[in-house]
Amino acid sequence: MNIGFLGLGNMGGPMAQNLLKAGHAVLAFDLSKDALQAAHEAGAALAAKPQELAEAGLDIVFTMLPAAQHVRSVYLGEDGLLAHGNGDTLYVDCSTIDPHTAREVAGTAAEKGITLIDAPVSGGTKGAAEGTLTFMVGGPQNAFEQAKTVLKDMGKNIVHCGDTGNGQVAKVANNMLLAISMIGVAEAMNLGVNLGMDAETLASIINTSSGRCWSSEINNPYPGALEGVPASRGYTGGFGSALMLKDLGLALEAAQQVEAPVLLGGLAKQMYQQLCNQGHSKLDFSAIMKLYQQE
Ligand code: NAD
Numbered sequence: 435m436n437i438g439f440l441g442l443g444n445m446g447g448p449m450a451q452n453l454l455k456a457g458h459a460v461l462a463f464d465l466s467k468d469a470l471q472a473a474h475e476a477g478a479a480l481a482a483k484p485q486e487l488a489e490a491g492l493d494i495v496f497t498m499l500p501a502a503q504h505v506r507s508v509y510l511g512e513d514g515l516l517a518h519g520n521g522d523t524l525y526v527d528c529s530t531i532d533p534h535t536a537r538e539v540a541g542t543a544a545e546k547g548i549t550l551i552d553a554p555v556s557g558g559t560k561g562a563a564e565g566t567l568t569f570m571v572g573g574p575q576n577a578f579e580q581a582k583t584v585l586k587d588m589g590k591n592i593v594h595c596g597d598t599g600n601g602q603v604a605k606v607a608n609n610m611l612l613a614i615s616m617i618g619v620a621e622a623m624n625l626g627v628n629l630g631m632d633a634e635t636l637a638s639i640i641n642t643s644s645g646r647c648w649s650s651e652i653n654n655p656y657p658g659a660l661e662g663v664p665a666s667r668g669y670t671g672g673f674g675s676a677l678m679l680k681d682l683g684l685a686l687e688a689a690q691q692v693e694a695p696v697l698l699g700g701l702a703k704q705m706y707q708q709l710c711n712q713g714h715s716k717l718d719f720s721a722i723m724k725l726y727q728q729e
Contacts, residue, residue, distance in 0.1 A: 446498030672718030
């Protein structure tokens with residue numbers, strides 16, 4: 435297929451490369467010259483501005499941008515995709531943004547006869563590189579089916595979450611829970627070790643008991659409890675605390691719009707804010723352990 439890819443950062447770069455590996459023709463754009471150079475070396479054709487992607491008559495254009503303001507400017511700006519595009523191209527935004535913005539931008543697209551669906555991902559940079567991402571897709575069924583034929587070249591689980599914006603809903607709800615469960619595991623591990631338990635033994639008990647979850651079993655935050663995880667290498671690699679803080683902000687903003695109580699989500703956001711303020715924003719989010727182990 436003829437595909438456009440805009441936003442070739444830590445996630446978008448390897449995703450575009452997987453499309454090339456699968457045999458698609460990719461026309462790429464990014465503001466960063468280095469990102470463009472890497473895409474070019476991987477076999478992508480380069481666009482000089484976003485509108486070239488809109489005017490090239492492509493089958494699908496993917497966007498993978500940092501935050502809502504970038505998505506707004508790329509789609510709604512004067513030189514943006516919607517001003518120059520038409521309904522022959524399907525647009526798929528894989529950025530993590532708030533559901534409200536996703537619905538608003540897709541609504542503006544629909545007024546111009548253009549379909550824009552949301553397809554945020556989980557799986558991190560490893561999943562992007564290995565083509566094993568989970569895509570949470572919000573939008574009409576036929577657009578989902580069309581996107582799926584290509585999303586499968588970048589991911590393993592491609593789930594239709596319902597109407598436009600619901601991909602972002604699934605993403606923010608999951609990540610809020612992930613933050614809360616990570617904090618819960620950090621608190622319980624710290625309690626057990628302070629009361630005299632060996633961390634590895636405590637982790638193995640939790641992981642065969644009712645406290646078991648992803649944060650205890652796959653990414654335990656207590657140093658030495660599991661091998662090969664960020665906690666056992668100074669919290670390097672993994673999913674950055676700044677990104678978790680961003681996702682918690684999105685969850686709280688979305689909760690406010692529907693007046694849903696997010697008591698633990700609010701507390702989790704404050705804790706991640708504190709961790710980032712202490713200079714740990716680049717560490718894996720399991721570094722929340724540091725709030726329990728003040729020197
Ligand atoms: P990134 O900052 O590495 O990449 C973003 C890219 O977008 C950069 O190359 C930047 O130059 C480009 N860009 C910004 N504004 C642009 C514009 N107007 N036109 C063209 N290009 C523009 O970010 P990332 O880590 O790739 O994350 C992208 C999205 O994926 C974010 O919404 C993030 O929350 C989400 N996400 C990231 C991870 C992760 O582990 N990194 C995991 C899941 C989801």
